Amino acid sequence: MARLAVYLRVLGSLADGGLSTISSEALANAAGVNSAKLRKDLSYLGSFGTRGVGYVVEVLRERISTCLGVTEHRSVVLVGIGNLGHALAGYGGFGSRGFRIAGLFDADERRIGENISGLCVRSMDELDAVIARESVSIGVIATPADAAQEVCDRLVAAGVTSILNFAPAVLVVTDIVDVRKVDLAVELQILSFHEQRKAAGLKAVL
Amino acid sequence: MARLAVYLRVLGSLADGGLSTISSEALANAAGVNSAKLRKDLSYLGSFGTRGVGYVVEVLRERISTCLGVTEHRSVVLVGIGNLGHALAGYGGFGSRGFRIAGLFDADERRIGENISGLCVRSMDELDAVIARESVSIGVIATPADAAQEVCDRLVAAGVTSILNFAPAVLVVTDIVDVRKVDLAVELQILSFHEQRKAAGLKAVL
DNA sequence: AGCCGCTTGTGAACGTTGGCACAAAGTCGC
DNA sequence: GCGACTTTGTGCCAACGTTCACAAGCGGCT
Ligand SMILES: NC(=O)c1ccc[n+]([C@@H]2O[C@H](COP(=O)([O-])OP(=O)(O)OC[C@H]3O[C@@H](n4cnc5c(N)ncnc54)[C@H](O)[C@@H]3O)[C@@H](O)[C@H]2O)c1
Ligand SMILES: NC(=O)c1ccc[n+]([C@@H]2O[C@H](COP(=O)([O-])OP(=O)(O)OC[C@H]3O[C@@H](n4cnc5c(N)ncnc54)[C@H](O)[C@@H]3O)[C@@H](O)[C@H]2O)c1
Numbered sequence: 336m337a338r339l340a341v342y343l344r345v346l347g348s349l350a351d352g353g354l355s356t357i358s359s360e361a362l363a364n365a366a367g368v369n370s371a372k373l374r375k376d377l378s379y380l381g382s383f384g385t386r387g388v389g390y391v392v393e394v395l396r397e398r399i400s401t402c403l404g405v406t407e408h409r410s411v412v413l414v415g416i417g418n419l420g421h422a423l424a425g426y427g428g429f430g431s432r433g434f435r436i437a438g439l440f441d442a443d444e445r446r447i448g449e450n451i452s453g454l455c456v457r458s459m460d461e462l463d464a465v466i467a468r469e470s471v472s473i474g475v476i477a478t479p480a481d482a483a484q485e486v487c488d489r490l491v492a493a494g495v496t497s498i499l500n501f502a503p504a505v506l507v508v509t510d511i512v513d514v515r516k517v518d519l520a521v522e523l524q525i526l527s528f529h530e531q532r533k534a535a536g537l538k539a540v541l
Numbered sequence: 542m543a544r545l546a547v548y549l550r551v552l553g554s555l556a557d558g559g560l561s562t563i564s565s566e567a568l569a570n571a572a573g574v575n576s577a578k579l580r581k582d583l584s585y586l587g588s589f590g591t592r593g594v595g596y597v598v599e600v601l602r603e604r605i606s607t608c609l610g611v612t613e614h615r616s617v618v619l620v621g622i623g624n625l626g627h628a629l630a631g632y633g634g635f636g637s638r639g640f641r642i643a644g645l646f647d648a649d650e651r652r653i654g655e656n657i658s659g660l661c662v663r664s665m666d667e668l669d670a671v672i673a674r675e676s677v678s679i680g681v682i683a684t685p686a687d688a689a690q691e692v693c694d695r696l697v698a699a700g701v702t703s704i705l706n707f708a709p710a711v712l713v714v715t716d717i718v719d720v721r722k723v724d725l726a727v728e729l730q731i732l733s734f735h736e737q738r739k740a741a742g743l744k745a746v747l
Numbered sequence: 748a749g750c751c752g753c754t755t756g757t758g759a760a761c762g763t764t765g766g767c768a769c770a771a772a773g774t775c776g777c
Numbered sequence: 778g779c780g781a782c783t784t785t786g787t788g789c790c791a792a793c794g795t796t797c798a799c800a801a802g803c804g805g806c807t
Contacts, residue, residue, distance in 0.1 A: 340730035344709055358784065367711045371766055371787095378786060386785045387773045403730050404737030411729070422628040423725070428709070432726040433733075472736050473729065496739065497732035499725075503550055503634070505573045513735045515728050519629070519705075520638040522721050523617070523679065524546035524609050526703035527639075529719045530678050531610030533702065564754065577757095577796060584756060592755045593803040 336376055341366050343399045350392050358389035405433035410471040412495070414486050415478030416441040416449070416456050419501055423477060424451040437469040438462075442482070459489075466493040473497045480504040487514075542582055547572050549605045556598050564595035611639035616677040618701070620692050621684030622647040622655070622662050625707055629683060630657040643675040644668075648688070665695075672699040679703045686710040693720075 345365045349357060359377070363370035377384065380398050384390045400406050413423055416439050424439055439456045441447065449456045457465070465471065474490040476483050476498060483502035490498060491512055500506055500516040508514055551571045555563060565583070569576035583590065586604050590596045606612050619629055622645050630645055645662045647653065655662045663671070671677065680696040682689050682704060689708035696704060697718055706712055706722040714720055 337727065337731055339734070340724075340727040341711075343730070344724075344726070345711070360784080365711065367713075369766060371768090372764090374784090374786065375765090382786065384785055385773070386771075387775080387783050389784070402734070402737070404733045404740070405730060409729075409733055409736070418628040418631050422624040425624050426725070428726050429729075432730065434726075434729055473732050497736055499728055499732060505547075505551070505571065507573070511739070513732055515732060517723055517725075517728060518546075518550075519632070519723075520550070520634050520640075521543065521546040522705055522723060523615075523635075523640055524549070524611060524638065525543050526679050526705060526719055526721060527610045527615050528545070528608070530615070530703055531608070533717070534610070565756095566754080575796065577798090578794085580754095580756065581795090588756065590755055591803065592801075593753050593805085595754065 336379070338366065338368060338373075338376055339399050339403060342373070342376070343396060343403065346392055346396045346399070350396065354392055356385075356389045356391050357395075359384070362390070400433070408433055408435050409473060410435050410437035410469045411473040411475055412436075412438045412440060412462070412466060412471050412490070413475045413477065414440045414459075414462070414490070415476060415482070415502075416446055416451070417477065417479075420477040421451060423475065424454060434473075437471045438465040442478075462489060463493045466490070466495060471495060473499065476500045476502055478502055542585070544572065544574060544579075544582055545605050545609060548579070548582070549602065549609065552598055552602045552605070556602065560598055562591075562595045562597050563601075565590070568596070606639070614639055614641050615679060616641050616643035616675045617679040617681055618642075618644045618646060618668070618672060618677050618696070619681045619683065620646045620665075620668075620696070621682060621688070621708075622652055622657070623683065623685075626683040627657060629681065630660060640679075643677045644671045648684075668695060669699045672696070672701060677701060679705065682706045682708055684708055 342362065345362065359374045360370045363373040366373065380402050383394060383398065411434055413420060413436060416424060424436065429436055436454060439451065439454050440459050440462055441456050442459050446456050447458050472495060474495040476486050478486050480502045483500060483504040484506055487498060487506045487508065491508060496511060497513045498506065500514060503518050503520060506514050548568065551568065565580045566576045569579040572579065586608050589600060589604065617640055619626060619642060622630060626645070630642065635642055642660060645657065645660050646665055646668055647662050648665050652662050653664050678701060680701040682692050684692050686708045689706060689710040690712055693704055693712045693714065697714060702717060703719045704712065706720060709724050709726060712720050
């Protein structure tokens, strides 16, 4: 479930706030979901809440972390260090969530060697070696759409089994490989769709 | 439905490729979905495919565009011009999908006046005026998580009714406002979760 | 013109997800 | 120690999304 990750993030802030236990009700509010749904989600991981009190924040965090598999730090490679790639490479949110950037790669010779917050942009030739050496299982694609499938194939061939794709392209992969895509334009169009609906509703009222 | 936007994008490439009609089967493959699902999606917009032939690409594009409300160019404002904000501001994908960036805003005085591909970073003081003047209905938040709710409130107060949030924070809003969030860490954790499952499955086989 | 094959549109079955509501269980106060 | 209150865990149902399967409709071919 996608919501587990959100719970984990909220629990993080709560732990920083010094709270040691929390009820499903409160956590559900903070995460923006129904409390019953939250309890059902947690019940998938086993039952370890204390009735009448709630959940111990630390225990819960650890349990969810284990389930998500972020206890052992996973390595990711980032391919395509353009506009977006730079932002991702410079983003601190990777490390704090249990992910390590094992390498930055780009096809453009001029970018190779560039240093971004401690990491050096590498040539695509080194991709296979780095993936094998650091046993990378996740690849992030931030290249233009035309190159996405090609890069994807290379990543899969090198042993990557999960891909996060920012390019507006549909990737075809073996079914042992998981692909998630983030498409800004799609998100905006969905919002636009709702705007459209709102406007239509308004007209209907008049 | 979120998939309409994907269909539209795929149709765009197909139109560039010179194709004039397409069957649900082919379009479904290109978009990575089931053909029955695609037909059902399209049937929501009315029935205008030709049996035995398929859909006329141009008609379909126009119909979906109208439905998504991207025919009239929508304006968006972008708040928080840091790492990510720069990438977004410099991204060409907005204009080509029917969105116009009406303004870039940041709280940091040092960023104000900065020029990013033809757009000038403005002070937050001008936010309300720009939103009103250009009748902006969509706001994009790329500030740190702490500032997200505050910025969100300002956007809503100024008249924005749809928000795309990149900050890892849960926003609370009136229910006339739509919020979509893009959270990189959550995406990675979901992939990590599947990796975990794969590893567990592997162990079960042994 | 009539038949044939292809493709759409949709009804019905299915699995999944979300939400209510309540019993079980544990804590806190007295 | 006991009762009352709080909160979890879950059974049940409704709604939604997905998939299959097929009849109806259209174009092309003869
Ligand atoms: N910038 C954004 O805000 C944004 C938002 C959403 C989606 N996207 C998408 O993300 C992708 C990247 O966007 P961008 O703005 O960073 O583009 P960009 O052109 O700035 O960067 C693309 C990078 O990919 C590299 N590249 C090209 N072909 C490659 C290959 N075969 N192998 C390895 N590297 C290769 C290029 O050298 C370049 O550095 C695009 O598909 C874009 O549509 C960008
Ligand atoms: N960089 C990434 O790849 C990435 C990926 C996913 C999510 N995010 C999230 O996106 C957000 C921005 O990331 P970033 O890397 O660009 O951070 P950043 O620190 O580089 O940029 C944040 C910008 O927001 C501005 N800002 C701060 N408070 C503000 C306010 N109250 N009003 C207006 N502007 C304000 C700052 O001046 C700064 O320019 C963060 O929440 C981050 O977690 C970033």
